[in-house]
Amino acid sequence: MARIFNFSAGPAVLPEEVLKEAAEEMLDYNGTGMSVMEMSHRSKAFEQIITEAEKDLRDLLQIPDNYKVLFLQGGASQQFAMIPMNLMKNKVADHINTGQWAKKAIAEGKLFGKINVIASSEDKTFTYIPDLNNLKISDDADYVYICHNNTIYGTKYHQLPDTGDKVLVADMSSDILSEPVDVTKYGLIFAGVQKNIGPAGVVVVIIREDLITEDVLPGTPTMLRYKVHADNKSLYNTPPAYGIYICGKVFKWIQKLGGLEAMKKINLEKASILYDYLDSSKLFRGTVVKQDRSLMNVPFVTGSDELDAKFIKEAKAAGFENLKGHRTVGGMRASIYNAMPIDGVKALVAFMKKFEEENC
Amino acid sequence: MARIFNFSAGPAVLPEEVLKEAAEEMLDYNGTGMSVMEMSHRSKAFEQIITEAEKDLRDLLQIPDNYKVLFLQGGASQQFAMIPMNLMKNKVADHINTGQWAKKAIAEGKLFGKINVIASSEDKTFTYIPDLNNLKISDDADYVYICHNNTIYGTKYHQLPDTGDKVLVADMSSDILSEPVDVTKYGLIFAGVQKNIGPAGVVVVIIREDLITEDVLPGTPTMLRYKVHADNKSLYNTPPAYGIYICGKVFKWIQKLGGLEAMKKINLEKASILYDYLDSSKLFRGTVVKQDRSLMNVPFVTGSDELDAKFIKEAKAAGFENLKGHRTVGGMRASIYNAMPIDGVKALVAFMKKFEEENC
Ligand SMILES: Cc1ncc(COP(=O)(O)O)c(C=O)c1O
Ligand SMILES: Cc1ncc(COP(=O)(O)O)c(C=O)c1O
Ligand SMILES: [Mg+2]
Ligand SMILES: [Mg+2]
Ligand SMILES: [Mg+2]
Ligand SMILES: [Mg+2]
Incomplete structure (x- = not known):
C-alpha cells in the first residue's frame, strides 16, 4: 500500500x-x-x-x-x-x-x-x-x-x-x-x-x-x-x-526547509487551509476560540455524534488515518505537525467538502 | 563498507x-x-x-x-x-x-x-x-x-x-x-x-x-x-x-532458531571456541575463574598493556570492532551475544592466533 x-x-x-x-x-x-x-x-x-x-x-x-x-x-x-x-x-x-x-x-x-x-x-x-x-x-x-x-x-x-x-x-x-x-x-x-x-x-x-x-x-x-x-x-x-x-x-x-521561520510559514499556511474551511463550513466547526487555536492540533465537530462517526469511518476508508478525537473528548482532531505535507491538508479539506455536500 | x-x-x-x-x-x-x-x-x-x-x-x-x-x-x-x-x-x-x-x-x-x-x-x-x-x-x-x-x-x-x-x-x-x-x-x-x-x-x-x-x-x-x-x-x-x-x-x-535450548547450545559452542583458545594460548588468558565464566562477555588480557593496545588496534583495522575492555578494567573484552554469528568468533580466534604467532 x-x-x-x-x-x-x-x-x-x-x-x-x-x-x-x-x-x-x-x-x-x-x-x-x-x-x-x-x-x-x-x-x-x-x-x-x-x-x-x-x-x-x-x-x-x-x-x-x-x-x-x-x-x-x-x-x-x-x-x-x-x-x-x-x-x-x-x-x-x-x-x-x-x-x-x-x-x-x-x-x-x-x-x-x-x-x-x-x-x-x-x-x-x-x-x-x-x-x-x-x-x-x-x-x-x-x-x-x-x-x-x-x-x-x-x-x-x-x-x-x-x-x-x-x-x-x-x-x-x-x-x-x-x-x-x-x-x-x-x-x-x-x-x-x-x-x-x-x-x-x-x-x-x-x-x-x-x-x-x-x-x-x-x-x-x-x-x-x-x-x-x-x-x-x-x-x-x-x-x-x-x-x-x-x-x-x-x-x-x-x-x-529554511529553519523555524520557514517552518512557521508553512504551518500557518497549512492551518489556515483547514481553519478557513471550518469557519466557512455549515457542517463542521472548530471547537477552540479563534485567538487560541493551535497550529498543530485542530479539533472539530459536526455537532452530531452519528455524523462524526460516519465522517471518521469514511475518511479512514479514503486514506485519512487517525482523525478520531481523543477518547476523552470525542469528535474529530486533525494533527498537522511539521511533517504533515500541505497536500495532506488540502486533500483532507477536499474530502471534508465532499462529505459536507453529501450530508447537508 | x-x-x-x-x-x-x-x-x-x-x-x-x-x-x-x-x-x-x-x-x-x-x-x-x-x-x-x-x-x-x-x-x-x-x-x-x-x-x-x-x-x-x-x-x-x-x-x-x-x-x-x-x-x-x-x-x-x-x-x-x-x-x-x-x-x-x-x-x-x-x-x-x-x-x-x-x-x-x-x-x-x-x-x-x-x-x-x-x-x-x-x-x-x-x-x-x-x-x-x-x-x-x-x-x-x-x-x-x-x-x-x-x-x-x-x-x-x-x-x-x-x-x-x-x-x-x-x-x-x-x-x-x-x-x-x-x-x-x-x-x-x-x-x-x-x-x-x-x-x-x-x-x-x-x-x-x-x-x-x-x-x-x-x-x-x-x-x-x-x-x-x-x-x-x-x-x-x-x-x-x-x-x-x-x-x-x-x-x-x-x-x-529453536528457542532458548537451541540458543544455549549455540552460545556454548561460541563461548567454547573462545575460552578453549584462551586456555591453550600462551599469550592471552581469560580473567575470570573457569566455573563463573559468562557465555556473553569474555574479558581477556595479554599481561602487557602495550600488547593489549597493539592487539586492539590491529583487530580494529581487521574489522573486529569494540574489543577494548571497559574503561574501568582495561585489557580486552569480546561480547558474544546471541546475535554474534559463530563465524565472528571463529574469525576472532583465527586473528588472535595469528597475533600470538607474530608477537610471541
Ligand atoms: C502536551 C503533552 N504533554 C505530555 C504528553 C505525555 O507524553 P508521554 O506519552 O511521552 O509521556 C503528551 C502526550 O501526548 C502531550 O501531548
Ligand atoms: C548488567 C548491567 N546492568 C545495568 C546496566 C545499565 O543499563 P542502562 O545503560 O540501560 O541503564 C548495564 C549496562 O551496560 C549492564 O550491563
Ligand atoms: Mg463552520
Ligand atoms: Mg494542558
Ligand atoms: Mg592462556
Ligand atoms: Mg555486578
Missing part, C-alpha cells in the same frame, strides 16, 4: 525523506559496518550523532549558551515528576490548567509540594487559554508551569504569561519546532519527541543552567536528576540512541 | 535479518501505509505488535501467568531505583556485590533504605562469583539482589543463591535470553534490551504479581510505579514503540 495521510496526535507522521535515509542506513551507517542500533553509545560515530543533533537543535531554536540540552527517557510524563523533584526548593508551584496534560502535571506535582492552580479554562471544556493579564503569581512559587500547546483540546499560548522573576516551565511536546520561540523567556522547556521530532522514547529538555542543582528533593532517583544527565551530556547511562539519531535527521530536514 | 564483527558490550550487534526486515518495513509496515515510528500507540497495528512481543517473550522464557511482563523506559539504571521504591516495605535489601553494575544498584538502593552487602568478590577484582553456600540472608530483607551476568567483569551465576522465602531480584541485562531460566525462582527479573534483545531505550521487567502493589515509598513518581504500568499493559504513556517492535522481531528470530 502507498503511504497514507496520518493525522495522529502522536506518535505522528515523520518526514518521508528521513525515513528513507534511515532505511538505507539500517545495516551500515556511514561506512561503520553497523546499524546505529548496534553502536556503543561511547563510540566516536555515536558521539558525532548526538553532538550534531544537539548543535542543530541549538541552531534551530537559538538556544543560548547558558542552557543545557538533554536527551532523556521516560517521555513527557516523567518530566511531570522530574520538574518538581529538581526545581522545588520551597515546594510550591503555580500551574495554569488548560486540560488533560496540564492536569496530569498538576496531579504529579502534588506528590511533591503545594500546587496552586492560578488559572483554568475548565469551565468551557478547555476551549480557550485563560486570561493571562491578572494572574496572581505566588510569592513563594518555585516556578510557573504551562502546557504550551494542548494536544487534546487544540489550544496554544500565542502570548506568554508575565511571570516576573519567576521561572516559566513549559510543556512543548506538541508544538516544539513548529515556529521560533524565545528560549530566554523560559527556565525549562521539555517535549516528548513523538509529535514533531522523532520516534517515541526520547524527551528533549532545555534547561537554564542555574536551575540544574545538586539540591533536589530527598529520594530523587539518580536517573531523575537533571544534574546527572547534564554533567554526563545525556550519556550517564545508555541513551535511546536510535531515537536521537532520527531526531537529528529531522533537525536537518527543518534546517533544509 | 561490509558489515563488520561488532563485539560491543551494548548497544550490541543485532541479527542481520531483523535489521533487513526493519529497513524494508520502514516506510510502510504491513500495509498500514506508515512506519512503526509514526503509529499511534493506541492503534490496532501497534497493539498487535506489543501483544505479540509479550506473547513471544512469554513463550521463550516460559513465563508463568502470575508474572507480568512490562516494557518500560529509563534503562536498567532506572530499575536500580524503581526496585527499592516499589519493593521495599521494611526498607532493607540484601545485595551481592559482583562489580560495577551490582555496585550501582547498591548505591541507588541506599537512597531508599538499608542495604546489606552479604557477599562480594571485590577482593579479587570481581573475577569470580562469591561462595553462595553460607549466605547470611537478613530476616528483615525485602529482597535479595544479584547481577546475574556482570557485563564488565564477565562473570555469571551458573547456580543461584538459596534465598529461602526471600524474593530474588536479578539484573539480567547482559544474559537474558541466552539460555533458558526458571522464572519461578525469581520475584523480579529486569534487563535493558540493548545487549541481547534490541535497541537501547527499552527495559524489560518480568515481575511476580504479588510484588506489584500500591504500597510504594512516599514520593515515588507515577512513572516509577510498577502497578501503573502493569494496570495499563505498558501503555500508561507513550511507550518506546519502535524499540519494542525490534525486540519483537528478535524474539521471533530466536523462536525460529
Whole structure:
C-alpha cells in the first residue's frame, strides 16, 4: 500500500525523506559496518550523532549558551515528576490548567509540594487559554508551569504569561519546532519527541543552567536528576540512541526547509487551509476560540455524534488515518505537525467538502 | 563498507535479518501505509505488535501467568531505583556485590533504605562469583539482589543463591535470553534490551504479581510505579514503540532458531571456541575463574598493556570492532551475544592466533 495521510496526535507522521535515509542506513551507517542500533553509545560515530543533533537543535531554536540540552527517557510524563523533584526548593508551584496534560502535571506535582492552580479554562471544556493579564503569581512559587500547546483540546499560548522573576516551565511536546520561540523567556522547556521530532522514547529538555542543582528533593532517583544527565551530556547511562539519531535527521530536514521561520510559514499556511474551511463550513466547526487555536492540533465537530462517526469511518476508508478525537473528548482532531505535507491538508479539506455536500 | 564483527558490550550487534526486515518495513509496515515510528500507540497495528512481543517473550522464557511482563523506559539504571521504591516495605535489601553494575544498584538502593552487602568478590577484582553456600540472608530483607551476568567483569551465576522465602531480584541485562531460566525462582527479573534483545531505550521487567502493589515509598513518581504500568499493559504513556517492535522481531528470530535450548547450545559452542583458545594460548588468558565464566562477555588480557593496545588496534583495522575492555578494567573484552554469528568468533580466534604467532 502507498503511504497514507496520518493525522495522529502522536506518535505522528515523520518526514518521508528521513525515513528513507534511515532505511538505507539500517545495516551500515556511514561506512561503520553497523546499524546505529548496534553502536556503543561511547563510540566516536555515536558521539558525532548526538553532538550534531544537539548543535542543530541549538541552531534551530537559538538556544543560548547558558542552557543545557538533554536527551532523556521516560517521555513527557516523567518530566511531570522530574520538574518538581529538581526545581522545588520551597515546594510550591503555580500551574495554569488548560486540560488533560496540564492536569496530569498538576496531579504529579502534588506528590511533591503545594500546587496552586492560578488559572483554568475548565469551565468551557478547555476551549480557550485563560486570561493571562491578572494572574496572581505566588510569592513563594518555585516556578510557573504551562502546557504550551494542548494536544487534546487544540489550544496554544500565542502570548506568554508575565511571570516576573519567576521561572516559566513549559510543556512543548506538541508544538516544539513548529515556529521560533524565545528560549530566554523560559527556565525549562521539555517535549516528548513523538509529535514533531522523532520516534517515541526520547524527551528533549532545555534547561537554564542555574536551575540544574545538586539540591533536589530527598529520594530523587539518580536517573531523575537533571544534574546527572547534564554533567554526563545525556550519556550517564545508555541513551535511546536510535531515537536521537532520527531526531537529528529531522533537525536537518527543518534546517533544509529554511529553519523555524520557514517552518512557521508553512504551518500557518497549512492551518489556515483547514481553519478557513471550518469557519466557512455549515457542517463542521472548530471547537477552540479563534485567538487560541493551535497550529498543530485542530479539533472539530459536526455537532452530531452519528455524523462524526460516519465522517471518521469514511475518511479512514479514503486514506485519512487517525482523525478520531481523543477518547476523552470525542469528535474529530486533525494533527498537522511539521511533517504533515500541505497536500495532506488540502486533500483532507477536499474530502471534508465532499462529505459536507453529501450530508447537508 | 561490509558489515563488520561488532563485539560491543551494548548497544550490541543485532541479527542481520531483523535489521533487513526493519529497513524494508520502514516506510510502510504491513500495509498500514506508515512506519512503526509514526503509529499511534493506541492503534490496532501497534497493539498487535506489543501483544505479540509479550506473547513471544512469554513463550521463550516460559513465563508463568502470575508474572507480568512490562516494557518500560529509563534503562536498567532506572530499575536500580524503581526496585527499592516499589519493593521495599521494611526498607532493607540484601545485595551481592559482583562489580560495577551490582555496585550501582547498591548505591541507588541506599537512597531508599538499608542495604546489606552479604557477599562480594571485590577482593579479587570481581573475577569470580562469591561462595553462595553460607549466605547470611537478613530476616528483615525485602529482597535479595544479584547481577546475574556482570557485563564488565564477565562473570555469571551458573547456580543461584538459596534465598529461602526471600524474593530474588536479578539484573539480567547482559544474559537474558541466552539460555533458558526458571522464572519461578525469581520475584523480579529486569534487563535493558540493548545487549541481547534490541535497541537501547527499552527495559524489560518480568515481575511476580504479588510484588506489584500500591504500597510504594512516599514520593515515588507515577512513572516509577510498577502497578501503573502493569494496570495499563505498558501503555500508561507513550511507550518506546519502535524499540519494542525490534525486540519483537528478535524474539521471533530466536523462536525460529529453536528457542532458548537451541540458543544455549549455540552460545556454548561460541563461548567454547573462545575460552578453549584462551586456555591453550600462551599469550592471552581469560580473567575470570573457569566455573563463573559468562557465555556473553569474555574479558581477556595479554599481561602487557602495550600488547593489549597493539592487539586492539590491529583487530580494529581487521574489522573486529569494540574489543577494548571497559574503561574501568582495561585489557580486552569480546561480547558474544546471541546475535554474534559463530563465524565472528571463529574469525576472532583465527586473528588472535595469528597475533600470538607474530608477537610471541
Ligand atoms: C502536551 C503533552 N504533554 C505530555 C504528553 C505525555 O507524553 P508521554 O506519552 O511521552 O509521556 C503528551 C502526550 O501526548 C502531550 O501531548
Ligand atoms: C548488567 C548491567 N546492568 C545495568 C546496566 C545499565 O543499563 P542502562 O545503560 O540501560 O541503564 C548495564 C549496562 O551496560 C549492564 O550491563
Ligand atoms: Mg494542558
Ligand atoms: Mg463552520
Ligand atoms: Mg555486578
Ligand atoms: Mg592462556
